Structure formats: C-alpha cells, structure tokens
Amino acid sequence: xxxxxxxxxxxxxxxxxxxxxxxxxxxxxxxxxxxxxxxxxxxxxxxxxxxxxxxxxxxxxxxxxxxxxxxxxxxxxxxxxxxxxxxxxxxxxxxxxxxxxxxxxxxxxxxxxxxxxxxxxxxxxxxxxxxxxxxxxxxxxxxxxxxxxxxxxxxxxxxxxxxxxxxxxxxxxxxxxxxxxxxxxxxxxxxxxxxxxxxxxxxxxxxxxxxxxxxxxxxxxxxxxxxxxxxxxxxxxxxxxxxxxxxxxxxxxxxxxxxxxxxxxxxxxxxxxxxxxxxxxxxxxxxxxxxxxxxxxxxxxxxxxxxxxxxxxxxxxxxxxxxxxxxxxxxxxxxxxxxxxxxxxxxxxxxxxxxxxxxxxxxxxxxxxxxxxxxxxxxxxxxxxxxxxxxxxxxxxxxxxxxxxxxxxxxxxxxxxxxxxxxxxxxxxxxxxxxxxxxxxxxxxxxxxxxxxxxxxxxxxxxxxxxxxxxxxxxxxxxxxxxxxxxxxxxxxxxxxxxxxxxxxxxxxxxxxxxxxxxxxxxxxxxxxxxxxxxxxxxxxxxxxxxxxxxxxxxxxxxxxxxxxxxxxxxxxxxxxxxxxxxxxxxxxxxxxxxxxxxxxx
Numbered sequence: 063x064x065x066x067x068x069x070x071x072x073x074x075x076x077x078x079x080x081x082x083x084x085x086x087x088x089x090x091x092x093x094x095x096x097x098x099x100x101x102x103x104x105x106x107x108x109x110x111x112x113x114x115x116x117x118x119x120x121x122x123x124x125x126x127x128x129x130x131x132x133x134x135x136x137x138x139x140x141x142x143x144x145x146x147x148x149x150x151x152x153x154x155x156x157x158x159x160x161x162x163x164x165x166x167x168x169x170x171x172x173x174x175x176x177x178x179x180x181x182x183x184x185x186x187x188x189x190x191x192x193x194x195x196x197x198x199x200x201x202x203x204x205x206x207x208x209x210x211x212x213x214x215x216x217x218x219x220x221x222x223x224x225x226x227x228x229x230x231x232x233x234x235x236x237x238x239x240x241x242x243x244x245x246x247x248x249x250x251x252x253x254x255x256x257x258x259x260x261x262x263x264x265x266x267x268x269x270x271x272x273x274x275x276x277x278x279x280x281x282x283x284x285x286x287x288x289x290x291x292x293x294x295x296x297x298x299x300x301x302x303x304x305x306x307x308x309x310x311x312x313x314x315x316x317x318x319x320x321x322x323x324x325x326x327x328x329x330x331x332x333x334x335x336x337x338x339x340x341x342x343x344x345x346x347x348x349x350x351x352x353x354x355x356x357x358x359x360x361x362x363x364x365x366x367x368x369x370x371x372x373x374x375x376x377x378x379x380x381x382x383x384x385x386x387x388x389x390x391x392x393x394x395x396x397x398x399x400x401x402x403x404x405x406x407x408x409x410x411x412x413x414x415x416x417x418x419x420x421x422x423x424x425x426x427x428x429x430x431x432x433x434x435x436x437x438x439x440x441x442x443x444x445x446x447x448x449x450x451x452x453x454x455x456x457x458x459x460x461x462x463x464x465x466x467x468x469x470x471x472x473x474x475x476x477x478x479x480x481x482x483x484x485x486x487x488x489x490x491x492x493x494x495x496x497x498x499x500x501x502x503x504x505x506x507x508x509x510x511x512x513x514x515x516x517x518x519x520x521x522x523x524x525x526x527x528x529x530x531x532x533x534x535x536x537x538x539x540x541x542x543x544x545x546x547x548x549x550x551x552x553x554x555x556x557x558x559x560x561x562x563x564x565x566x567x568x569x570x571x572x573x574x575x576x577x578x579x580x581x582x583x584x585x586x587x588x589x590x591x592x593x594x595x596x597x598x599x600x601x602x603x604x605x606x607x608x609x610x611x612x613x614x615x616x617x618x619x620x621x622x623x624x625x626x627x628x629x630x631x632x633x634x635x636x637x638x639x640x641x642x643x644x645x646x647x648x649x650x651x652x653x654x655x656x657x658x659x660x661x662x663x664x
Contacts, residue, residue: 065427070392074385075351075430082347082379089234089378093342096235102208104128114209121157121166131211131334133160133327134170134236136204136226138197138217143177145218145285145292148243148314152216152323156241159324165331167214171204173197173229175222178577179286183518183553185641191548191575192649194221194228194369195662198376201229205236212334213238213341214327218285223295224369227304227341228663231376234342237333239436240304241326242296244314246284248408252400255279256556256581260563263525263556284314287406289399290577291369294362298370300416300444301356302349303435304341307458308447311411321456322448329436342377344434350374352429352441354386358393358482359423361402361499364576364587367484372659383495383657387486387615393428394477395499398470401581402500405470413471417461421445426474487586487610489618490626491571491598493657494586498612501584505562506612508569508584511605512537512619516635518553525557533567535608539599540634541574542592543653543660547646552577559583569610571617573599573656586610586617588656593634595655600631 067075079086103111103125115125124130135156139149153169160167174193181187205213213236215226223240230238258275261267285292296310306326312319332338350370357366367386374381395402396419399410423429424442431442438444446458465471472478483499498506510533515521521538524530536558542548551574562568562583570576570585573592591597598619602608607620619626637643649662 065425067430068392068427070388071351071355071428071430074388075347078351078379078381078385079347085380086378089342093235093340102210103132106208114207118166118168124166131165131331132209133165133167133212133214133330133334134205134210135167135214135216136170136173136201138173138175138222138226140175143175143219144246144280144283145243146175148283149216152241155320155323156214156327159327160331163328163331163335165334167327168209170207170210171200173200173204173217173222173225175217175219178220178550179280182550182577185643187549188547189642189646190221190550191368191543191660192646192662194225194372195649197222197225198228198232198663201226202232205229205233210236212236212330214330215240218243218292218295220291220295220365223299224373227373228376230341231345231373234377235340237330237338237436238304238341239306239326239330239333240299241323242299242305242309244284244312244319245287245293245407246280246282247313248287248406249281250275250278251404252288252406253404256559259556260560263560287408288401289360289362289407291363291365293407294357294360294366297356297360297362297416298353298366301420301429301441302345302353303433303437303441303444306437306448307444308415308417310416311407312448313408317454318448318450318456321450321454325456333436339434344436345377346434347379348430348433350379350381351389352433354381354389355393355423355428358390358484359395359419359428360397361395361399361483361497364484364495364497367495367588368656368660371657372661375659375661375664383486383493386484386495390482390484393482394426394474395479395482396422396472396474396477398478403470409467409470413467414462414465415447417445417447418465418471421461422474485612485615487612487615487617489616491602491617491619492589492591494571494589494617496584496586496610496612498584500581501612502582505582505584507610508535508567509607509609510535510567510569512602512608514539514602514604516540518551521554522557530557530561531564531566535569535571535610537599537602537608538570538572538574539593539602539632540636541572542594542597542656544592544650545573545594545634546636547650548575548656548660550575550577555581555583571599571608571610573597584610584612589617590656592655593631596631598631600634601626601629603629
C-alpha cells in the first residue's frame with residue numbers, strides 16, 4: 063500500500079517547484095516548440111535525408127517512408143573499461159528488437175567514457191569531472207542530425223550517465239530510455255580489499271600482493287561491485303523511471319540482460335510511435351526529489367550532490383544542497399552496501415534489489431509514485447523485477463515482500479539508521495557536504511590541528527615520513543573545479559584509514575571530491591567557494607584548530623576573527639598543461655562551482 067507523501071518530502075517538492083517556476087516554464091516552452099515542428103526526418107531536405115540513410119541498408123525504405131520511428135543509439139562503449147565493454151554487442155540487439163515493433167535504430171554517436179578507477183591519483187583524474195560536460199555536448203552532437211524520434215542512452219559509470227542525461231535533456235522532446243550493462247560478478251570481498259590496501263600503505267606488503275588482490279576484486283566485464291558513483295547512477299536511473307524495472311543490477315552477458323536490452327529497444331520504439339512525453343517532460347521536480355530520496359536511502363555517492371544538481375538544472379529545475387540535507391533528515395537508511403557495509407551490489411540485488419527498495423519507499427510515503435516513467439503508468443509500477451519467460455523474453459513479477467537478507471536490505475519499519483546520513487556543513491570555512499552513513503558515531507565529530515597540503519602526493523609523503531602520527535584534520539586545498547578540475551581524492555583513503563585505526567582523531571577537509579566509495583573517515587568535501595575562487599579554505603595554516611562536526615553541521619577554523627580577516631588566501635599551485643589539461647582551460651574557467659553542480663554549460 064502506498065502511503066500519503068511524507069510532509070517533508072511534499073514541502074521540499076513544493077519549494078523546488080516554486081523556486082524553479084520561471085526556469086522550468088522556459089524549458090517546457092522550448093520542448094513544446096520542438097514538438098510542434100512534427101516528425102524530425104520530415105523537416106530534412108532530400109539531400110539531408112539521403113546522407114542520413116545512405117548506409118542504412120534494408121532500413122532505407124522505412125527511413126524514407128516516415129512511418130516508422132527511428133531511434134538514436136548513443137553509447138559510451140569502449141573495451142578498456144569493464145563497465146562499458148558489454149555495450150559492444152548492444153547495437154545489433156537493439157536494431158533487431160526495434161524492427162519487431164516497426165521501428166528502426168541507428169548508432170548516432172559515441173561519447174567518451176573514462177574511469178576514475180584507472181585515473182585515481184593520476185593526472186587524468188583532473189579531466190574526470192569536466193568530462194561530464196563533454197559527454198553532454200557529445201550526446202547533443204549525436205542527436206543533432208535531427209533524424210531521430212527517440213533515444214537509447216547506453217552508459218554506466220561516474221560522469222557518463224549524468225552527462226548522457228544532461229545531453230538528452232537538450233533534446234528533451236525525444237522519449238529516452240537508459241540501457242545499462244550491469245555489475246560484474248562478485249570477486250574478492252570488499253572488506254578484504256580494503257584491508258590489503260591499508261597493509262600496502264603501511265609497507266607491510268608489496269605491489270605484487272596488492273595487484274593480485276585488486277585483480278581478484280576487478281576481474282571481469284561489468285561495473286565495479288561496490289556502491290560507488292557508477293552503481294548509484296544505476297539506482298538513480300531506475301528510481302527516476304528511465305530504466306525498465308529491475309534493469310540496474312542484472313549481470314552482463316546473461317540471457318536476462320540481453321532480454322532486458324532488447325525490451326528496452328522495443329519499449330523506446332513504442333514510446334516514440336505513440337507520441338509519449340520526451341525525457342524533458344517526464345523528468346519533473348518529483349523525479350529529482352525521488353532521486354535524492356533513493357540516493358539517501360541507499361547511502362549512495364556524494365558525487366551526486368554535484369550531478370543531480372546539474373542534471374536538474376538542465377531540465378529547468380533548481381535543486382540546492384539544503385534540499386539534500388532536509389530530505390536526509392527524514393529518509394531512513396535501508397541498504398548497507400560497501401563502503402557502508404560489507405555486501406556488494408550483487409548481494410543487494412539478490413536480497414530484493416530495486417523492486418523491494420522502491421516498494422518500501424513508496425510505503426513510507428518517501429517516493430512520489432505518480433512521477434513519470436518509461437514503463438507502465440508511472441513509478442508506482444516499479445515494484446516489480448524481471449524474469450525470463452518461456453520464449454526467452456522478459457516478463458515482470460512482483461518483487462519479494464520480504465528481504466532475503468536484512469544485513470543488506472531492510473524494510474521501512476526496521477532501517478539501519480533513521481536518517482540518510484548526508485549533511486551540509488557551514489562555518490567560516492564555507493559550505494561542504496559530508497556523508498556519515500559509513501562513519502561510526504564516535505568519529506563524526508573531530509576537532510584537531512590542521513595539516514595543510516596543496517596536493518595528494520604531499521599528504522602521502524608526510525604519511526610515509528611518519529609526520530602524521532597524531533590527531534589531525536588534513537586540509538587538501540586547491541582541488542576545486544576552477545583550480546584543477548576537482549579530482550577525487552580516494553587515493554588518500556588508505557593512509558587516513560590507517561591513522562584512524564591507530565586511534566587518532568582524523569578528518570579530511572577539501573574543496574575537491576572524494577570517491578563515491580567514501581568510507582569510514584569523516585570527509586568534508588566540495589568546500590565552496592573553492593580556494594581558486596578566493597574561498598576561506600585558503601586562509602587555513604598548519605596548526606589551526608579545525609572543527610568538523612557532522613552532528614550539528616559545523617565546519618570552522620577556531621581562529622580569532624581579527625587574525626582570520628588579516629590572512630590572505632594562499633595561492634593555488636596547479637598544473638594547467640600536460641595530459642590534456644590545456645584543452646580544458648575554458649571549462650575550468652567557466653565552472654559555476656560545486657553547490658551549483660560544478661557545471662560549465664549553464
């Protein structure tokens with residue numbers, strides 16, 4: 063039974079609607095104007111159309127006849143990244159399935175897909191966040207030929223899915239279905255992987271042992287199995303109604319995964335044929351509130367305090383960090399997936415997965431079941447999970463009424479925690495977000511002297527030299543989007559974790575990002591304004607007493623006002639050339655800052 067909407071959820075939804083009224087109105091007017099022009103290919107000259115269908119083979123008559131809808135395939139395929147390698151087979155599956163519902167499909171374009179796991183701690187990580195906006199632009203270029211009546215967006219990982227959403231919203235009059243690849247099968251247990259990383263950081267084991275462990279953890283096709291940004295993306299696409307129900311966490315290269323891919327194509331063809339609302343109309347304020355609630359209920363990635371803000375803005379909707387923190391106060395934590403627990407996403411899926419989670423959140427009045435979806439009537443139909451039918455196609459059955467493992471997934475009446483564990487911090491150091499769902503209560507308030515670093519390697523060097531064996535707040539500054547593209551600082555997790563395990567009070571404060579796998583060490587991240595914009599984090603000096611208080615929402619340097627105001631903001635020593643950095647100078651300069659989504663496009 064779906065309960066009435068929780069008062070706080072209703073209030074946050076109403077205030078976002080009010081805040082966004084003018085911007086959303088302008089956006090919807092753009093969609094209406096695009097729809098009024100009629101079927102896209104009909105606007106092309108004969109020369110235009112001939113170019114667009116020259117290589118279409120047996121689909122040429124259907125494209126020329128204007129009767130069948132034509133679907134754009136926009137894919138993040140490459141075969142270096144395990145999460146995207148399975149997408150290689152999808153275009154053929156999609157084209158064949160589309161023809162079954164009298165539609166055609168063309169591979170409209172590819173978008174770049176980089177992996178934070180490969181670039182973590184490397185120069186390439188400085189291009190990572192900025193790649194989201196490049197992906198959005200590449201998606202728009204793929205759709206710019208005006209040959210299409212619907213879009214199938216193929217992508218999985220960190221910046222790729224948000225970029226695809228933003229790009230698709232620029233062609234928001236087109237019905238759009240997102241098509242995932244699924245997680246790799248479970249490998250080395252996440253707790254064991256974390257233990258081995260810390261042993262390497264302490265010099266107890268060598269690179270050979272570390273590489274062996276990492277290779278047993280990341281061992282085949284599919285998404286990394288921990289609950290970082292990639293798998294948070296897949297949860298979001300489902301709770302926003304952009305996937306077919308239950309599509310998020312089915313393993314790649316299985317009959318059920320192939321059946322879901324084919325059915326995604328058929329469903330997109332039906333939507334386009336029937337004149338269903340495009341993605342820009344389907345995704346409304348309710349969709350983004352549902353997304354935030356889903357993120358909080360599962361302990362998802364902090365990167366989405368950037369991505370969801372940017373995605374919403376692309377739809378003419380203004381979401382703020384205060385919306386996240388207010389929803390967090392009333393959203394219970396229903397899932398424990400690494401780094402919030404020891405289980406991985408395969409365990410979550412087996413315990414009941416997205417169908418069970420969605421039903422429980424609807425029962426608690428925390429999701430708006432009337433929000434739009436690409437399947438069924440609305441999100442209220444997403445309490446189902448897929449099965450293979452006798453003829454090898456996909457069918458849906460109701461998700462289990464009980465969790466198969468309450469150590470991983472719990473009902474609304476028995477949560478792991480009463481709140482979502484994501485909070486906004488304020489103080490004389492600026493505003494930041496902190497995720498505490500994986501942080502033990504005794505570590506959520508840290509007051510200790512600052513150790514200031516201007517890059518990750520300086521912290522690692524200090525750790526290896528034995529200079530960090532005491533209580534401290536590590537301040538890593540000059541890591542914001544304008545400075546160097548806002549890299550993730552997950553490479554620092556083993557060192558800080560070791561210090562915490564030794565009994566020291568430890569926290570991280572940075573204007574950079576932490577991984578979607580942010581774990582046990584409290585981290586005040588995305589500090590805004592960033593130092594490159596004159597932010598007060600640049601006034602911190604070694605030895606300043608810093609308070610990071612996730613209980614009361616305080617982030618401050620306990621320095622007298624007179625001394626604080628006399629200090630100048632330290633310069634930001636950053637590299638701006640090499641490894642492609644110079645090509646992104648304009649995107650860094652145009653960035654609107656972390657709280658506005660760290661976007662360069664609006």
